[in-house]
Every structure is written in structure tokens, then in C-alpha cells.
Amino acid sequence: MISARLYILQRATALIMAPLVIGHIAVMIYAVQNGLSAAEILSRTQGSFFWAAFYGLFALAVAIHAAIGLRAILHEWAGLKGALLTAICWGIALGLGGLGLQAVYSVTG
Amino acid sequence: MKLSGHRKQSLWFAFILHRISGLVLALFLPLHFWVLSLALRDPAALDGFLSWTDFWYVKLAEYGLVFLLSVHFFGGLRLMALEWLPWSPAQKTYAASALAAGFALATSFFLSATIYG
Amino acid sequence: MTEIERQDTDILILGSGGAGLFAALHAQRTAPDLKITLAVKGLIGKCGCTRMVQGGYNVALGGGDTVERHFMDTIIGGKWLPDQDMAWRLCNLAVERITELENEVGCFFDRNPDGSLHQKAFAGQTADRTVHKGDLTGIEIISRLMEQVLRRPVEKLQEHRAIAFIPATGGEGLAGVLFIDMRTGKFRFVRARTVLMSTGGGPTMYRYHTPSGDKTMDGLAMALRRGLPLRDMEMVQFHPTGLLAGDHTRMTGTVLEEGLRGAGGHLLNNYDDRFMFDYDARGERATRDVVSRGIYAEMRKSNASPNGGVYISMSHLGPNKVRQLFPGMVKRCADSGFDLAAGKVEVVPTAHYFMGGVVVDVDTKTQIPGLYVAGEDAGGAHGSNRLGGNGVANSTVYGGVAGDVMGRDALKTGALRDPDEGILQDEIDRACRPFARTGGDLNSLRQQLRQIMWDDVGVMREAAGIKNGLAELSRLKNDLYETGVTDGMRAFNLTWHDWLNMDNLIEISQVIAHAALARENSRGAHFREDFPEEGSLEDSYFTLVKQTGETLEVSRENVDFTIVRPGETILPEDAPATLVS
Amino acid sequence: MPDSLPAKEQLLDVHIWRGSGEEGSYQTFQVPLQESQTILDVVSYIQQYIDTGLSYRFACRVGMCGSCAMMVNGVPRWTCRTHVKKITDGMRPADGLTISPLRNLPVIKDLVVDMDLFFDKWVRAEAVHHPTRTARDAIQPVEEETAERQAANAAIECINCAVCYAACDVVASNPDYLGPAALNRAWSLVNDVRDGGREAILQAVSGTGGCHNCHSQQSCQKYCPNELNPTASIAGLKRESAKYAMRSLLSLAGSGKKGEKA
Numbered sequence A: 001m002i003s004a005r006l007y008i009l010q011r012a013t014a015l016i017m018a019p020l021v022i023g024h025i026a027v028m029i030y031a032v033q034n035g036l037s038a039a040e041i042l043s044r045t046q047g048s049f050f051w052a053a054f055y056g057l058f059a060l061a062v063a064i065h066a067a068i069g070l071r072a073i074l075h076e077w078a079g080l081k082g083a084l085l086t087a088i089c090w091g092i093a094l095g096l097g098g099l100g101l102q103a104v105y106s107v108t109g
Numbered sequence B: 001m002k003l004s005g006h007r008k009q010s011l012w013f014a015f016i017l018h019r020i021s022g023l024v025l026a027l028f029l030p031l032h033f034w035v036l037s038l039a040l041r042d043p044a045a046l047d048g049f050l051s052w053t054d055f056w057y058v059k060l061a062e063y064g065l066v067f068l069l070s071v072h073f074f075g076g077l078r079l080m081a082l083e084w085l086p087w088s089p090a091q092k093t094y095a096a097s098a099l100a101a102g103f104a105l106a107t108s109f110f111l112s113a114t115i116y117g
Numbered sequence C: 001m002t003e004i005e006r007q008d009t010d011i012l013i014l015g016s017g018g019a020g021l022f023a024a025l026h027a028q029r030t031a032p033d034l035k036i037t038l039a040v041k042g043l044i045g046k047c048g049c050t051r052m053v054q055g056g057y058n059v060a061l062g063g064g065d066t067v068e069r070h071f072m073d074t075i076i077g078g079k080w081l082p083d084q085d086m087a088w089r090l091c092n093l094a095v096e097r098i099t100e101l102e103n104e105v106g107c108f109f110d111r112n113p114d115g116s117l118h119q120k121a122f123a124g125q126t127a128d129r130t131v132h133k134g135d136l137t138g139i140e141i142i143s144r145l146m147e148q149v150l151r152r153p154v155e156k157l158q159e160h161r162a163i164a165f166i167p168a169t170g171g172e173g174l175a176g177v178l179f180i181d182m183r184t185g186k187f188r189f190v191r192a193r194t195v196l197m198s199t200g201g202g203p204t205m206y207r208y209h210t211p212s213g214d215k216t217m218d219g220l221a222m223a224l225r226r227g228l229p230l231r232d233m234e235m236v237q238f239h240p241t242g243l244l245a246g247d248h249t250r251m252t253g254t255v256l257e258e259g260l261r262g263a264g265g266h267l268l269n270n271y272d273d274r275f276m277f278d279y280d281a282r283g284e285r286a287t288r289d290v291v292s293r294g295i296y297a298e299m300r301k302s303n304a305s306p307n308g309g310v311y312i313s314m315s316h317l318g319p320n321k322v323r324q325l326f327p328g329m330v331k332r333c334a335d336s337g338f339d340l341a342a343g344k345v346e347v348v349p350t351a352h353y354f355m356g357g358v359v360v361d362v363d364t365k366t367q368i369p370g371l372y373v374a375g376e377d378a379g380g381a382h383g384s385n386r387l388g389g390n391g392v393a394n395s396t397v398y399g400g401v402a403g404d405v406m407g408r409d410a411l412k413t414g415a416l417r418d419p420d421e422g423i424l425q426d427e428i429d430r431a432c433r434p435f436a437r438t439g440g441d442l443n444s445l446r447q448q449l450r451q452i453m454w455d456d457v458g459v460m461r462e463a464a465g466i467k468n469g470l471a472e473l474s475r476l477k478n479d480l481y482e483t484g485v486t487d488g489m490r491a492f493n494l495t496w497h498d499w500l501n502m503d504n505l506i507e508i509s510q511v512i513a514h515a516a517l518a519r520e521n522s523r524g525a526h527f528r529e530d531f532p533e534e535g536s537l538e539d540s541y542f543t544l545v546k547q548t549g550e551t552l553e554v555s556r557e558n559v560d561f562t563i564v565r566p567g568e569t570i571l572p573e574d575a576p577a578t579l580v581s
Numbered sequence D: 001m002p003d004s005l006p007a008k009e010q011l012l013d014v015h016i017w018r019g020s021g022e023e024g025s026y027q028t029f030q031v032p033l034q035e036s037q038t039i040l041d042v043v044s045y046i047q048q049y050i051d052t053g054l055s056y057r058f059a060c061r062v063g064m065c066g067s068c069a070m071m072v073n074g075v076p077r078w079t080c081r082t083h084v085k086k087i088t089d090g091m092r093p094a095d096g097l098t099i100s101p102l103r104n105l106p107v108i109k110d111l112v113v114d115m116d117l118f119f120d121k122w123v124r125a126e127a128v129h130h131p132t133r134t135a136r137d138a139i140q141p142v143e144e145e146t147a148e149r150q151a152a153n154a155a156i157e158c159i160n161c162a163v164c165y166a167a168c169d170v171v172a173s174n175p176d177y178l179g180p181a182a183l184n185r186a187w188s189l190v191n192d193v194r195d196g197g198r199e200a201i202l203q204a205v206s207g208t209g210g211c212h213n214c215h216s217q218q219s220c221q222k223y224c225p226n227e228l229n230p231t232a233s234i235a236g237l238k239r240e241s242a243k244y245a246m247r248s249l250l251s252l253a254g255s256g257k258k259g260e261k262a
């Protein structure tokens, strides 16, 4: 179910996410030390182009990456295939991407 | 899925760990995004959520998620190394190291959250 | 009347060893528009002995070696009994065939540092001539051939056991072949314009034997029943070192490679004495037949190991060195519970190859129009002894020849021939015979057969023993025909096939015994204790056995020295005796 | 009965799968233990001495033909070279041996499976030599020491036993997946300098059933009786075919642009 193209996309997004995951976890370790609050998060992220780009890229990459990953799982474990599988995976990618960008927008916008 | 004999080998466990972690992370993501987007619409609700994190069981769940993320991360790096670097016979060691590293990273997150949080 | 499925094809090939697969490729090339059907007792490419070839493939590829030298070695090795035209064609076409294997089929043979094919010398060769892929040459040859055949439009009839050649009504030529579809247990009759028999002989009627379990002389028995003459049937080659681990395991009899002795392995009797020098000045490095007889004689002196053989010991070379030199053999022994590197392993001579076979011409044609024979089933090319490395050369060379010839002949043949329905029905009845009986003990019969052949028509023979063997074989045959197989579930019924195997094995055992009795001298693989001399080379004869009605007729025919006479050579006068350093 | 039973006969419980197609169940037999005894010997004993209707497949009996693979206590193995002791050591004797047909292939009867699909995929993977020379040309000189030759050689000693195919969960759950053995052979050919089908192979292993479906479970490598490493071969294919796909994407994009200008 995974062709060369999807493979490339999945590995590429994984590579893109690699430093982002490290960054994200580091921020979390740092952030939780001061106790989490909406205000605290927003003060750090709001209006920051850097964080918008950081999390925007993360959200897009993860949407693609997870959709392809779930494609394999849905095929192998749920037996889905063909157009239905492709449609579902597009749905997951667009859904995750949309939700993700919305979340990024709400904390950085 | 019964654990039949052929699956009783460490690298199969590494595979299933990678898959489960990816799957759970993917399922968790929509929730995560939804909670964050509350920041715009309803900061108080977000705070309400965040205050939950004071409960130990939520902390544990959080720990679990961070563990899954870090173990998936290291596992992913391991897989890409397997695919793209010259073959190494030490695959079991790498898988064990990825697990250990994921564990260490998640624990340090957990500790800083419990000590300071 | 039993239900039979019927179908037609143009070219029908029995067996997927080196001969069968090559025939399929060549027939497809020669007659691409004709339908080709490949019928096998096992799975395509996964049965038969070509896959089990270890040492390699003999071919003269220059560097001083010539086709003439290969030919002379073959004739001398066969003790002047080979059909010289067949031997010549074998040596000559091997050159083209090895190139085809490497270039077209894709075989991956070992190389010299300069990139050319690596060749080594087997015993009995005067040049480094054996092309190989490590010590698993057969796997490489058959896997590559199998891929090529699988990708071509060849009809597959797998787990189809041929049980009879069915002549045309009126008797002119062959109509087709009757099979049991082993998976369903039903009969199938396939009409064909041309049929190749390449079922690979295989002397599995001996207590110890090397060939794969699917080989039970089916083809030779089928040919015998249609009245075809078989030649050199007394010539059974024994390999000196078969693994010995008791009668209850199928590992017993399988080959421990020749190279072990070559590298300096010792053969020890039960008292840890190196006994081979009592029999030959070359000790363990003497030729296969000599070492086999040495071991056999030692066993008879009550010097045998617990399981009744002798030991091969390599440990004096240093266990690590043995592991490094023979990784495959060490691992194989270890898997079976033996330590070849540091311990000693029980061995026994084991029936390995069958030189005898159907009389054919150099184009693989038999006396029956439409029937062709190639590979180990065909007699003549090796005479009384096959050189190591000439077996797979023979099956691939003549398999290819058969494919070409059959392709051309099938294009010329008019309508398919109609079968003699009476014979068809008789053959079905014959196969169903055990279902009408109850009782009997097939396992005991199998063990008796193996013991009789081993004792009476084995490594060493003499008239009284052979006669005793013949009497026992007749008794065995009667017992078999009173032994039943439970009917009801014919699909993949191995016990039914064991019965059919036994039928063929006993029949050919009788032929072997008759031929062995008829040869009153000792040549190559055939050793008569009552006639130990090789006899006059000038008057060399080969034996012929033919079935007429219920009786076997044995005759002798003089070898026609068409190319070279005993005492002469076709090598240039100044040619060195050997090129092997 | 064979004449060499040990003095005190020890019996082993053997549970064997009987049936055909999807239907079947386990049946238990008692087999005397012997000093040198393989799993194939155990199965043969049952067919010869206890239940003459039992079906199984073997040919060479020495690990060369790859006909005899079965699941032994849930693990795929070549049975002719698996010593019974290897399995029973460390096992509770009461558990006995469980022998079932090879996984991931349709069952014909009892322990016999239909291997056609396995070989169909072999051909579909273009895992068949693509000649560049004919029998009339000279044999191509190839140096053993080169990296390509060694890579081709490392993957070549496959007996197509389908043990790896049975061990792989992707094969079980993705019917199109070509499987470790076919891909391993394809990788050998990609490295074989004599092969003219590189592009055809890379294309054949890049589709929906191709090498990219492998999740590196490595059971193939773990259980391959010949110690081959299909995981490494498949990794190589993933690399080379991804590069190939990138190149063709780029060249497509390139030609697309030219098309626009024109």
C-alpha cells in the first residue's frame, strides 16, 4: 500500500520533524518547570513568527507523516484498500493539517 | 493478534512499539490540537485543562505520551539509519538503545514536571 | 471406469531437473508458438538432484584444457564403456551450455582474481575443469533456470506423477502420458506431439542413498514397460562418505562432500585405525569407487562403528580451520547433531548416481517416435563411471538438445495421436491395485528392499549373492502386490505413492541385478568379487536389458569405438598427462 | 517399527494440523524419541507408522530444496534440518511439539501448502536475470572483490523455502506485498553488474506491493535458515528505488517545465 512516493514523503516528513520534536520536548521540559498556564504559553508564542513557522511546519509535516503511517495500519490491520483507503487518508491528512494550523494560529496569531 | 512463536523476537517488539506509539500519537493529535485552539476562543477553558495536569494520573498519561513520542522519535531514527546507512549487525542493540533513550528523555521530562510543576 | 481428466499439449516435459528445465527453455525458443507443458512430481525446480549438486560443472574452457582432454578423461573414467559419440557431444556442448548458463540464464559462478570463471579439479580429471558456485552449485543452477521458466508461458503441472507412457492406437509412436494429480489423487491423461522423459533415475533402492526422495526410478520403469532397451544398468555409483545416523532418520545417506577427504580428512574404523592404506596406496584420496570398496570391506571385518559404518575425522586439521574451509558441511552436521569440526562423524558408502538408462541417440531420440530421454535417465554418456562434475553437464547439455529437437519435431508432426484405451485402462488398474488389498507392511518391504540391494547387489557383488537377491526381489514383488493401501482419501496420499515408488524400485532393482549378473568382469562402479579383473578393453561390451511380456531379456553389445580405441588417445603426442598441479 | 529404538522408549506428544483449505484441527500423535531425529523424521514416522494418510512435502532432506518448511511451535523452519532436540530443549515435555503448515500460503492438505503465489511474486518483482549477453558472447569478466559483486553474492544463496515469507507479518496482512524472498533476489540482481534489468526491477519493487511496505520487522532475517539478510536487501532496494523515483520525478518536473515554455 506504500509506494516509493509515499515512502519518500513519509521519511522526508520524519526528517523534518526530527529537530522539531527535540525542540518541542525541550520547550516542554523548560515550560513545565514554571507550571503551565494559558497565559504563560501565549506570552511565549503570541506574535512570534519563529514559533508560528516552527509549529506550522510541524503541523503540516505531522499531518502528512501520520496520514501515510495510518494508511499502512488501516490497510494491514483493517483491510481497507483502494479509493476508500486513499480518501480516508486524504481526510486524515487534511483534517490533521487543518486542526494543526488552527491550533498554531490560536497560540501564535 | 495472538503472540505466536515467530513474533517472539526482540526486533518484532521494536516494530510493534513503533507502530503502537505512532498510532496512539496520531490518535492523540486531534485532541492536542483542539485543546490548544481553545487558547484563542476560551483561554479559561485551556487553563482548566492545564490545571488537570496537577492530578497524578494525568501526569502519568502525559508521561506516557511523551514517552511514546520520544520512543517513536528514536525508533524512527533507528529505522532510517537501518534503511540508509550501511548495514550493521547490531540492530538489536540499536533497538534497545532507542528504547532506553526514549525512556530517558521522557523521564527527564516527567521529573522536571513533577519537581518544578 | 475411473474418471480421467484429459488435456492436450504440443511438447510435454517430465521432470524439472537440469534436463527438464533446459528442455523447456530451448523448446520455447525453438517453437515459441507451441504449447509447452512441464509436469513434475514435486514443485518446479524444487525436486530432483540437480539442485543438490555441490561440487560443480565440468567444462573445458581453455587455459590448456581442451574438449579433447575432457573427452579422454570421460572415456578413461568410464573404463572405455561410454558411447563415444554421446560423450563427445557432452564435452563439446558443455562449453556452449556453460556460457548460456552464465550469460542468458544468469548463473553466478565463482571467479578467479582476474574475473574469469574459477575452475577446480575433481578426482579423475587431468585439468582444473569444474565450474562452481561455492559448494552449492546446483542451487544456483536450478534457481536461475527455474526463474527463467516460471516467467515464460509454460504450462505447469506440479505434483503430477507420471505413471505410464501410453502408445498410440495401432502402435505407431507415443500418444501421451498418464499422470496422477497428486494433490487431488485423480488421473490425468495428457496427449502430446513430443514427450521428454527427464525424471532423473536415482538409485534410491539402496539402504544408503543420496538422491532426493522424489526420485524412484519412475521413468526407467515406465520405459521398461513399453519395451525400451536399458543399457549399463549394473552401473550404480556409490559415494564413499554418506552420513550415517540410523535408519530412522532421512539424514542417513546424505553426502558429506568429497573435498573433506581431499583436504586431508581421515577415515577411521571403530578402533580409530586409519584403514584406507590397507586397500590403496593413495589412502583416503583414492577415487570414489576404491574408497567405497575400502570402507565396505572394513565394515565387513567387524570393525564397524556403532551404526555399522566408519568415521570421518577432520579435527586433526584444527577445528577452526575445518569450520573455515567447510562452513556448509560443518553447519549441516551441526544441525543434525554432529560435530564435524572437532569430533568424528559416522559415514558409510551411499548410492549416488545411476549411470544406466534408456538407449538414446545423440539427439535424445528413443526407439519410440515422439519419446525423448535426457539427463540421468539416459544411458551411454558415462559408461561404467561418471566423473564428478559430468552429471549436471550431461543433464543440461542433453536437456537443451532435447528441447531443440523436440521443438523442431513437434512443428513437423501432424495430428496428435490417439491413445490405446486398453493400455490406458490397464495402467490405471495397475496404479489402483493396492486399493483392492488390505494388510501387508509397506515399511517392512521398503526396508527389506534396501537391505537386499545393499547386501546382494551393492558395492561388491558376486554371482551367488546376486542370484539370492533376484530370488528375494521376486518374493518382495509378490508381497508388494498383496500389500494394501487404505482407499478413501487419495488426495496427497503419500502412502499410495510409497507403494508406487516401491513397485518401480523393485522392477528396476531386478534389472540392475540381471545386468550385474551378466557382466562377468569388474569395471568402474561395478565390482564382481568372483570376476575382479576388468577384462579385455578391446572387447568391451555393455549390457542391455529389455522387457518382453513378463520376462527380462539380458544381452551384451560390443562398444563401438567410433572416436578412439583403447590404448590410443586423441590428444596431441606432446600433451602432458595432467595439467593439475 | 524401526529396529533401533532406545531401550527405554520415550514418547513425545506431537500435535499436527490436519485438514485442507481453511478447515482443520490439531490431532495428537505419540512418537518415540531417537538420538538423531529431525522434525521431518517425526512427521515421516507418523505417516509411515501411525496414520498413513498424513500429507507433507520434502525432497532433498538436506536443506537444499526448500520444500519441507513448516511451522514448528509457531516458528517457520526447514524441518529436514531442524533437530528435535533443538526445539524440545528447555521446553516442558508435556507441551509436546506443534507442527502446522507454513503460514501465509494456502493449505493444500495437512502440512502441504500451495507455493504458487510465492513464486508468482518472485516473477512480479522482476527477480529474474535480465540477460545482456547471449550464449555466443564471451563470459563477462567480473572481479569478486568489487562491492557490487559482494553485495550480489551476499543475497544469493536462497533456497526459496518461504520461511521468511511465513515469518513476515506484512505478508500476512498485505496481500500485494512481494515479500522478503523475492525482494532479496531482486536486490541481488540490482547489484549484479551482468544484469540488464535494473530499471525494470526498481520499478517493479516501487509499487503498492513493493519494498517500501516492509516495516523492518526482521523476522525474515531472524529465521532464514541460510542466514541470509532480506532486511538489509530490502533496505538497499528502498534506497535505490527511492533515488530512482526521485530522479524520475525530477526529470518529469524538468520536462514539464520545458513543455510549458514551448
Ligand SMILES: Cc1cc2nc3c(=O)[nH]c(=O)nc-3n(C[C@H](O)[C@H](O)[C@H](O)COP(=O)(O)OP(=O)(O)OC[C@H]3O[C@@H](n4cnc5c(N)ncnc54)[C@H](O)[C@@H]3O)c2cc1C
Pocket (backbone or CB within 6 Å): C014, C015, C016, C017, C018, C019, C020, C039, C040, C041, C042, C045, C047, C048, C049, C050, C051, C052, C053, C054, C055, C056, C057, C058, C160, C161, C162, C163, C198, C199, C200, C201, C210, C211, C212, C214, C215, C216, C218, C219, C255, C352, C353, C374, C375, C376, C377, C388, C389, C390, C391, C392, C393, C395
Ligand atoms: C547429493 C548430490 C550431489 C551431486 N553432485 C554433483 C556434482 O557436483 N556434479 C555433477 O555433475 N553432478 C552431481 N550430482 C549428479 C547430478 O545431480 C545429476 O546427475 C543430474 O542433476 C541429474 O539431472 P536430471 O535433470 O536428469 O534429474 P533431476 O535433477 O534429478 O530431476 C529429475 C526430475 O524428475 C522429476 N520426476 C521424477 N519422477 C517423476 C515422475 N514419475 N513424474 C514426473 N516427474 C518426475 C523429479 O521430481 C525431478 O524434478 C549430484 C547428485 C546428488 C544426489
Ligand code: HEM
Pocket (backbone or CB within 6 Å): A011, A014, A015, A017, A018, A021, A062, A065, A066, A068, A069, A070, A072, A073, B018, B019, B020, B021, B022, B023, B025, B026, B029, B069, B072, B073, B074, B075, B076, B077, B079, B080, D214, D215, D216
Ligand atoms: C508526533 C508525531 C508523529 C506521529 C503522530 C507519527 C505517527 C506515525 C505513524 C502512525 C506511523 C505508522 C507506523 C507503522 O506503519 O507501523 C509512523 C511511522 C513512522 N514514523 Fe512517525 N510519527 C511521528 C513522528 C515521527 C518522528 C519525529 C519520526 C522520526 C524522527 C518518525 C519516524 C517514523 C518512521 C521512520 C516511520 C516508518 C515506520 C515504518 O514504515 O515501519 N515519526 N509514524
Ligand code: SF4
Pocket (backbone or CB within 6 Å): D066, D157, D158, D159, D160, D161, D162, D163, D164, D165, D180, D181, D184, D220, D223, D224, D225, D226, D227, D228, D230
Ligand atoms: S531468503 Fe532465506 S528464508 Fe527466505 S526463501 Fe530464501 S532461504 Fe528461505
Ligand code: F3S
Pocket (backbone or CB within 6 Å): D167, D168, D169, D170, D171, D179, D180, D213, D214, D215, D216, D217, D218, D219, D220, D221, D230, D231, D234
Ligand atoms: S519480516 Fe517482513 S517487515 Fe520486512 S524486514 Fe522482513 S520483510
Ligand code: FES
Pocket (backbone or CB within 6 Å): D058, D059, D060, D061, D062, D063, D064, D065, D066, D067, D068, D069, D078, D079, D080, D081
Ligand atoms: S527437504 Fe529439501 S530443504 Fe528440507
